Amino acid sequence: MYRSLAADADARDLGVPDVLRHQADRRARLRAAGSTLAVALVVVGVAVGTQVVAPQSAPVPSPAGTLTPTASPSVSPSPSVTGGSPSPPASPTTPGRSSGTTATPPGVTGTPPPRTPTSIPDRAFFKLAAANQIGIAPEFRDLDVLPGLCGADYPSEAAIVQGRTRKVVYKLPQNPGEGYVPDGTYTHSITIYRAGRADDLLDELRRAVRDCPQQERSGGNAQVLSRQRLFADSGYGDESVLFEMRSPGQDINGDPTGVEDVRLVRAIRVGDVVTILWEQGWENTSSQRAQVDGDSRRAVAAIRAWLG
Template sequence: MSRELSELYRSLAADADARELGLPDALRHQADRRARFRAAGGTLAVALVVVGAVIGTQVVTRPPTSATLPAGTPTPLVSPSPSVTGAPSSPPVSPTTPGRSPGTSTASGGTGTQPSRTPTSVPDRAFYAVPSANQTGIAPQFRDEAVLPDLCGADVGSGSIVHRRTRLLIYKLPQTPKGYVPDGTYTHSITIYRAGRADDVLDELRQAVRDCPEQKLPGGDTSARSRQRLLPDSGFGDGSVLFEMRSAGQDVNGDPTGVQDVRLVRAIRVGDVVTILWEQGWENTSSQRAQVDADSRRAVAAIRKWLG
């Protein structure tokens, strides 16, 4: 062995003798600490991996949130993403026209309230039922009668008629006991006119009354005259015309009675329909305005119910 190698061994031995070896318990404690540190490190690494995966998923799937912008800064518009092929898309919302409620339309086939269709025939139910207090035991009869008295030969609304029905109605006043003669009769008509013409018919009737303030009564007495005049009228249907025909009263023998015989005629428009109540009395009676008003309201109510 060379001298240099022997010196090296001696130096190593001296250095080893100078250091104290750890006790077995201390060595084991240090080994346990290293093992726990390695285990904790592994757990921490796994936890970091899991947290990273969750955060990564949220970043991918969560929609972006809008950041709070300073006041007065315009909000940027976000363009909608293209719809997936085959998926239904929401229809565009049309703006509401000012003055028109949503869901209404005046066009054919639209939604909402549509204009009512003009009827083409008059059913029995369009006529009002006579209240029991006015019934005489004689049922109304549907007959082909003139719906208006002659007004100096005027032709009122004849060219626009779609359909017409007329009935003869005999009635008594509520205070008249049963078994007495009736108090009056009506020629009650309902006429459907072409759309938009019914109001013109009322105007024609007003003008016919104005143009015929006086005329000869039918019959052989040339001195018997009838005077016509319009009366103020409102509150019936969509418009109405009321006029009276006044003449000297006569008894059944044709002799003067000394009193005035008054007949009332009212025409009422409801849409494209005109109903006329022509009260013609009974023997020496005159029309009672209160009764004619009550029957006019009944006539309007029945027509409105029929038209729906």
Template sequence: MSRELSDWYQHLAADADAGEVGVPGELRRRADRRARLRAVGGALAVAMLAGGVVIGTQVVAMPPPAPVGPPADTPTIPTPSVSAGPPSPTTSGRPPGTTPASPGRIAGGIPDRAFFTLAPANQTGVAPEDRDLAALPGLCGARIPSEPILHRRSRSLVYKLPKTPQGNGPDGTYTQSITVYGSGRATVVLEELRQAVRDCPEQPQLPFQVPQVLSRQRLLGDTGYGDESVLFELRKPAQDMNGDPIGGEEVRLVRAIRVGDVVTILWEKGSGTGSSSRTQVDTDSRRAVAAIEAWLD
């Protein structure tokens, strides 16, 4: 029984003890009143006890509230990744004044415009002729390049010197070849050519010629053409049309020029007797570089 209910009963008993004792009817009414109060008090006590047990059970048995999560349709925000910073600026990687080899253009083969054309003062009226000619003179049996190529085309071109009157015969003939190599191989090819010239300082001009005429080869200093170039000379005793010595020497020039993965070779073969004009070969070499760069641009 709770403290409040006990106090209430004590107060009720005190009131009864303090009152006068009345007639039997009054006493009966008082007794009935006490009985009703006991019944009400007992019921109240039972109700309060039951309520306390229920409340206590709820307090003890109620699980802690679950943590409140985001609504089901709340989007999840990803954690941003940490970047190492903006990419480093790229550079061309190609020396100034040079032209890259365009893969798309090279894949289509070598067009006519990739070959140089003579300046008006050097033209003879004879059109260039595509011919399957050797790109280089023999150099003691060296094979250049030492691996397959992607594209190759060559042509023959006759020219005259500016001082030669129109109508006279040509002063010289070029064989120009253009060869496309795999990436990075053109540089190796030019190094192979340099080494082949070094390894072949002289050789018979014609193996079965009697008497033997030796051709001597040597590298010449060369800069300012394309990405790099190799210039060498072929020097032999001068001869007439019959092969008889006429005194002096005949010199022919060969220049290989690399532009990216493309190598063009100008081999000046002359026409009749005489020697190559270095000035003319230099001029036409610059025109050859310009034509290739325009093609690859």
């Protein structure tokens, strides 16, 4: 066996070392190229399979309340379709809040408050119910909208935009109509205040009534003692103030009647507008609470319809 192997080895040319190294390097380069080609084919196959399974027809929406990354840190404003000024870029949203909405505090509706008007039309004033009309049309006059209360000053008057006042004559439903002696009169006013200042008047009025429990005022032909009292009041407009002025009654000659004279005054705020009904009676009559309440509701309805 050894002789046979030696004979075969002598018959073969094993080659020089340089040739053997060249062949080994060539085989190594072929193996590396084959591995790279195999990896590339795998990557291409995965990409093609992804395109087939999930086509790029629409992006997957982001979960609600999460931020969506933008492609660029700055967004150029897009021109308006109508040819006006370019639309500003959309502001970023706060996490946990949907885009384009503003958080609303609990208990507050999303309806924006009414704008502050600048003028008062006739339609802003209420109309008497048919049963209260006596055939005398309301007359617009320059009148005091509130009674004097121990010389109280109302700083909020400096915030007035516009005001109108009228005198309203009415009768009670149970009494005859046109041609009958009236049962009462109102000094009815509507005043517009600068934004956020109307509630100042109601605060000042409450304080004035509390600080003036009684005072001397004119009554007929003599001075009488008037007593003021503030009532709890709600259900009219955004807020309201109701108080009475009570004094001994007098006839046209100034003699005591033995019956107290009661006047009711109600101020109601609707947004930046205040309306006041000051009931002043007619020839020794006193204010009827049910009548004042009903006309107060009509006054609020007319103002809300005007403000829209």
